[in-house]
Amino acid sequence: MSIIRTAVPLVVLTGVLTGCAGLQKTDWPTCAAVGGVGGAALGAIKSSAWAGGGAVFGAGMAAAYCWVHGDGDADGDGVPDSRDKCPDTPQGVKVDAAGCPIVAVVVVEEVVVVKQEAIVVRDVNFEFNSARLTAADKEKLNIIAARLKKDAANAQLKVTGYTDSVGNEAYNLKLSKARAQSVVEYLIDSGVPRSQFVSVEGAGESNPVASNQTPEGRAQNRRTEILIIR
Template structure:
């Protein structure tokens, strides 16, 4: 019986301290309460007068042990407090092995690619017969081009070149293409495109065909005005 009386307190005390080690430090009042009950029981095994003394001693020991050795997960992030380098993480936030939220990903910066040079080819401006005068239909088409050009930066430089088919003499077509190029530019300026944006206006006549002048479709493609944009 004396062996049981000696061993039982040690077993109970070890059990209490082991249980406290798995709790959080903030649970020391619970450790103290459980230790007090067990201590009272241990004291009572010796004498009823020892119950209070046992409760005090074991309760205090259990509370202190809980505070020193206790570990837990106070913020509930899955990382024990002894390894948690970021205590107090809000509930539901994913954390790394150190209990810290991962760094926010760097913002993705999309590189804007600016096309340095672009050419607008206008083929549907037919002018009046053997003339550089624009028709009402021509002006409607050029209104769309004007809206497009007004979106360009003030630093954009515009080069305008007129082209004809091969019908007529070279000299005549040269002059006609130049007049038509200037006619297009003047209308674009009237429509709000800055005059300062135009750095060159000229005619190339029939010298730069893009299709066969022997066919009607080919000649239609060769009758054109080109606006080159340099940004």
């Protein structure tokens, strides 16, 4: 029985010391506490009077062993040196399980820029059989000029005029260009730089967007389109 009584505490204390080798140096108080229990057990084998001394002896041995053989943390990042792949991490920097700084992933949202946009100008009726703008036409173009100056500064502008199918085709072609030119000149007078207008064309009655068989359809076909190229 005496052999068993001696062997069990020794096994306990040996296990404590072996376990301490895998801990950090800062864990020495825990090793000391557990070692003290093992030392007390060893001391009690001799007599109860030896239990206190054994506890002190066991605690001291366990703490010292933990300090000497324990795993350190030189950079103080919370990762033991044996597992720290970045041992010189600056203080306060968050690290991963390997002790290396956590790199923040910045997600950049792609800004979708509209490369081309068309403004379709309708209800600009001009004077009868003329390319001269009416007062009502100018009010509508004032709104378009303000938008171009705000949202399309430095963009290239292509302007194309269209008519309905009423009248001679050749005449409509000429009239559509003259009306497109009138729109451009008014926009320039309203502050849109002339250099932004890269082309002014008349397409006559081609490319209708509605039927020419009804008044409503013909009104839609009489239009000026401003293509914005950014």
